[in-house]
Amino acid sequence: MNRPQILDAQAVAKLLPQLDVKAELTALFRALGDGSAVQPAQTITDFPGGGGDFITYMGALKGPGVFGAKLSPYIVTDTTPVITAWTALMSMQTGQPLVWCNAGLLTTERTAGTTALAVDLLTPASARRLAIIGSGPVALAHLRHVAALRDWQEVSVYSPNLSAERAALWRQTDPRLTIAATARDCLADSDVVMLCTSSGTPVIDPADTGKPSLFTSVSTNAPNAHEVPPAFLCEAQVYCDYLPTTPDSAADMRLAAQDHGWNKDRILGDLTGLVSGTCVTPQVDAPIYFRSIGLGLEDIAMAHGIWKLAQVISERKTR
Numbered sequence: 001m002n003r004p005q006i007l008d009a010q011a012v013a014k015l016l017p018q019l020d021v022k023a024e025l026t027a028l029f030r031a032l033g034d035g036s037a038v039q040p041a042q043t044i045t046d047f048p049g050g051g052g053d054f055i056t057y058m059g060a061l062k063g064p065g066v067f068g069a070k071l072s073p074y075i076v077t078d079t080t081p082v083i084t085a086w087t088a089l090m091s092m093q094t095g096q097p098l099v100w101c102n103a104g105l106l107t108t109e110r111t112a113g114t115t116a117l118a119v120d121l122l123t124p125a126s127a128r129r130l131a132i133i134g135s136g137p138v139a140l141a142h143l144r145h146v147a148a149l150r151d152w153q154e155v156s157v158y159s160p161n162l163s164a165e166r167a168a169l170w171r172q173t174d175p176r177l178t179i180a181a182t183a184r185d186c187l188a189d190s191d192v193v194m195l196c197t198s199s200g201t202p203v204i205d206p207a208d209t210g211k212p213s214l215f216t217s218v219s220t221n222a223p224n225a226h227e228v229p230p231a232f233l234c235e236a237q238v239y240c241d242y243l244p245t246t247p248d249s250a251a252d253m254r255l256a257a258q259d260h261g262w263n264k265d266r267i268l269g270d271l272t273g274l275v276s277g278t279c280v281t282p283q284v285d286a287p288i289y290f291r292s293i294g295l296g297l298e299d300i301a302m303a304h305g306i307w308k309l310a311q312v313i314s315e316r317k318t319r
Helices: 009-018 021-034 104-122 137-146 164-173 183-187 230-234 251-260 271-276 296-318
Strands: 005-007 043-046 052-061 066-075 086-091 097-102 129-133 154-158 177-179 192-195 214-217 237-240 288-291
Touching: 005 009, 005 296, 009 097, 009 104, 009 296, 021 104, 021 271, 021 296, 052 296, 066 296, 086 296, 097 104, 097 296, 104 137, 104 192, 104 214, 104 271, 104 288, 104 296, 129 137, 129 183, 137 164, 137 192, 154 183, 164 177, 230 251, 237 271
Parallel strands: 005 097, 129 154, 129 192, 154 177, 192 214, 214 288, 237 288
Antiparallel strands: 043 052, 052 066, 066 086, 086 097
């Protein structure tokens, strides 16, 4: 039996620029639509004594013949929580492990890539103004993935704790970019608002765009974390990454149902339906909300893509 490859963060970082994230993600949502993929609900396991938890993201893809799981712990410390992620990928033919890879960068890329896919499918071609709340690696990845999707004339970023050094990095990233003084200034007249924070409470007032806009949210795995007021779901056209699993996991959806009479039956569609063209598309006269929680299949697809690239390099070395 061949030993599984172990790809640490450095190895993944070298391979990542070669990975076609959009193609991998589009293929997996298409596979979900035609029944050639299985996506169980994510599970959360608490650590003893309130020490944190870990989420298990699972999935199986018939086409490439792989299955696996990503384990993502949230470890409570006296200071900043520790959050890591590793993905195990196995063969559906042999039952043997193929790769065990650090999923930190892959999680960032698949999170941003999933949002970008939603932005491309839900935003009119006329969209010109982009707003980003958050300034960390996930926010930067979001900008990178959506930069070429529309002819953005303005890109605005807001983060309450933005250092001068990080602000300079953002300004170097895109010449269209401005740093907003407040969240309200950032959102004003925006067509698309991408929320890329680890906040456990709402970070914006959706009304601050002043018009019907698309809002995307990824949030974090902290307990009950949500980036928009749950009541906002009652007025928005709501979409998500995967209908069978997201509503019961996303805190904003649970809180909207619990406190505001919202019902998950009001979700208009997910990425499976949008990619395959089987769900309704949004109207232009009401705001749109896209909620992503992260799917095991996204992690499996990313791990499989990285493993394939690693295999090619390994084969070249043995020739």
